[in-house]
Amino acid sequence: MTTTDHNNGSVLDVEIGALQGGSAELAQYAGKTVLIVNVASKCGLTPQYSGLERLQERFAGQGFTVLGVPCNQFLGQEPGTAEEIAEFCSATYGVTFPLTEKAEVNGEGRHPLYERLVGFADGEGHTGDIRWNFEKFLIGPDGQVVARFSPQTEPESAEIVAAVEGLLG
Known part of the structure; x- marks a missing residue:
């Protein structure tokens, strides 16, 4: 884990839509630990949805959530509509964690x-x-980023689990 001076501010005041309408209201996660992940349905790493869901199930009762952010910026690997994404995540991986609207994570249109x-x-x-x-990205209860993990880092890796447990007390 790497720390920073946290001059970017809390993510809790950022507005982003929910996958199927309305707002994901990041402010609702104040006091919680959140793992924000840009997700895609047609990627070689898509099976990580299983590990993300197991993390959700393991720690949800302790003030933790995964927050998936669908993104189509990498070889068009998330081409679906909101309904298609929701159906795929639920039917294929049993995803219960929240998903935001599709968002750009790089470039001029970066969310x-x-x-x-x-x-x-x-x-x-x-x-x-x-x-x-x-x-x-692991977000602490104060809305500050506390850790960043590469795409290849498995959700249930010792590194991520230890970081989550450290924030949950």
Whole structure:
């Protein structure tokens, strides 16, 4: 885990829509630990949905949630409509964690949520643009980024589980 001076501010005041209408209201996660992940349905890493759901089930009762952010910026691997994405996640992986609207994580159209996230370094020192689907950001109860994990880091890796447990007390 890498720390930062947290000058990017809390992610809790960023507005983003929910996958199937309305708002995901990040403010509702104040006091909770959140793992934000840009997700895609047609990626080699898509099976990580299973690990993300197991993390959700394991820690949800302790003030934790996964928040999936569908993104179609990497080889068009999330082409579906909101309904198609929701159906795929539910039917294929039994996903119960919340999903936001589809969002851009890089470039001129980068969502404000990712503007707050990309300045944080992962364990190898990478900052800046999201490298691929399933890049993960761990947000503390105060809304600050506390860790960034590469797309290849499995959701149930010792590194992620220890970081989550450390924030849950």
